Amino acid sequence: HLPALPTRWPENFRPDDVTAPVHGVLVKDRIEHGDARGVGQHAHKTGQLTITLSGWVGLSVGGSIVALPAGTAAWVPSGVAHEGILGENASSWYVHFAEPLCAELPKTIERFFISNLALEAARRFIDRNDPFDADSPLGRIARVLIDEIRSAERLKPGFAALSTHPLLKAVAEAIIAEPDMRVSREDYAEAAGISGRQLSRILAAETGRGFGDWRLELVMLQATLLLRRGMTTEAVAAEVGYSSATAFIVAFKRVFGVTPGAYVTGN
Template sequence: MTMDVSKLTKLSPIEIGYIVNPALPVIPFAMEVHRAGCAAPHAHPRGQLIFASRGVMRVICSRDIWVVPPSQAVWVPPEVEHEVYFPGDASLRNLFIDQSVSRVLPNECKVLKVSPLLRELILESVKVGDTYESDSAGYRLMMVIIDELRSMEPTDLRLPMGQDERLQRAMDFLLSNPGDKRAIDELAIIAGASSRTLARLFVRETGLTFGTWRKRLILQEAVKRLGKGHSVTSVAFDLGYGSLSAFIDMFRHALGSPPGQYVQAARQTL
């Protein structure tokens, strides 16, 4: 999960995010990126749907981490600080949404499942750009996008982080060693706390049990490695799974499709 961001191309905040204009409820943005990331955490008046139709993103928002495949998108509300990193090649198809309409969307960062309909709507919106006028076909398309976003189903790819130093030591170790299988009592020695205290810290500061948090970490790491071209078998066993079928079942349950289908989707471009 760790990433040397110093080796990534630095991207300045996208100026579209700072345009305040209710007459343009949605402004689409398309960009091809290669091993790049934000120059610094930033926020802007427009909400942002961060979507890579090809490639994997790592998004940090409000101390939470997401590793996001092409079947998912991250919603960032207006004025919420965030960072985005692309460890490989990615095709961005983002939507910047004016506050006049974004109030009907979640008020916190969420990962949303991108339906086939939304993918097509995003494709069409990129063609329209920001040249549409009120009550035009382009304007009506953008409002359909807002309606579709309201019905999107959230996913469990969020990996919440903690602030307690003991919890951070445990998390940092697991982030650097996502395939490590040691139990919580062994991890507690690294954290400098009893296993009972560490278990309470996970629930209190993340809302997840230790076991659930580690499963989400493994899922994020699997998404990242599959996006880099690693085989399903190598990813499964490197991340501590004793059987390939158990890994596939976990992946399908979390993302709605087996890892083989995910790999195919990751190579497609809108």
Template sequence: MTGFSLRYPWPNLDPDDVAAPAIAVRLEVTEHKVEVAEHQHRKGQLVFALGGGVMCRVPTGLWMVPPHCGVWIPGGMRHTNIATANARILFVFIEPGAAALPDKCCTLSISPLLRELMIELSDRGRDDAVRETLLTQMLLSELPRMPVQQLHLPISEEPRLRRIATALAEDPSDRSTQAEWAARVALSESSLARLVLRETGLTFGRWRQQLYLIVALSELSGGASVQQVSADLGYESVTAFITMFRKALGKPPAKYLSDIARDRGAAFVV
């Protein structure tokens, strides 16, 4: 596929055709941002970013994959992955029932131990079946213990809400008011407010801010500067963007990412 370089633990495989309880696959994106066409697997899939930024789009939401987390996509769920330029991604495909994992999409924190287990499994061929089995057993034991993070944008099948979400994802700098968005989808402002709250559990402003956080984390993880991200999101000043980020995640962007790198072992060269 154009824009990707795949590194499988053994060549020419379809993960769904492999009987192993878990299989890890490396993917490296070239210099251009890439979105994989919508697809699904029989196996569940964990998407983990070794470098750069990745987002996963599923029917019910948009999920961010920051450097310290993985997004779990249950088997059979249609999805697409969106990667920043030069991202390095690790996929772990897991047989249904092989581990006690959620039946819904979610973001999981990934410990340094689990990170290294996944990397090691992705580097193994079938030349050492005993070691591969041990790595797989440890991985499947550790993964269900990882805490869930709330780094996603809830989206329903409601067509007007999906239209707004798609437009904002394509142009997050659009600063149209709630009233202006309501007019675009032929609703009153109060009707749109009720629709967003009913379908997502969030107010319109909080829902849009969650999208900003997802886009910001994706771009910052991909190497963009705070100034560039602030401009891309349509903020009038860098200070305003940093204030929003700090209120939402408890730390300014640089501190948040540096703490992730320190705490999760991102300094390892892969």
């Protein structure tokens, strides 16, 4: 199965409390199957910055799932319906911004690489809800965080698109469970009970993506998790089906624009 369940907010966290212009929380618990305490699709009066700290983090938006690789974040504007999701042992920060501070931030959901500077700025707002002025030390840190969000390098809009279509969901589950570039389109299609051409047609209709790029991004999504767990580039390359570390590095850079080493260090 797709390795994610809805998030459970900490007991006393109130995302729309604007006592402080910016406040955040560590989110690491999930709503297990059959638990009625999930909030489902919802929208906030505040803007939400979701930062992946570890594991498989994403957002459910309408009929699709937005994946957030390690080292990335997503901005969700106020009023946009969504639901946070987490994989096993995953964690993230949710940082909420009062509406006046959202004026310079995107009006649609956007995913981007999170800089070390932005991470350190966001850290200052976790588990605190103290009011502050724009010209105070916290106000200046909030300004830095906003500037970092605005200038961050964006992920491609269709990156690792995950559909709720039953057949595509089954194929995505197979790729995520055992990411291996040696497995062909026909192999995945046969396991789903369709032909390779049918798989490509359904994928194009649902996501606008070709199978090769889509599968590569799902594999690299899992590769980022392995890299962040401390595996070497060579070990990750072998794990996801590349014959050499060089070939893996070329493919990784094609997807993310940086080498695996630069990705891990945040450069």
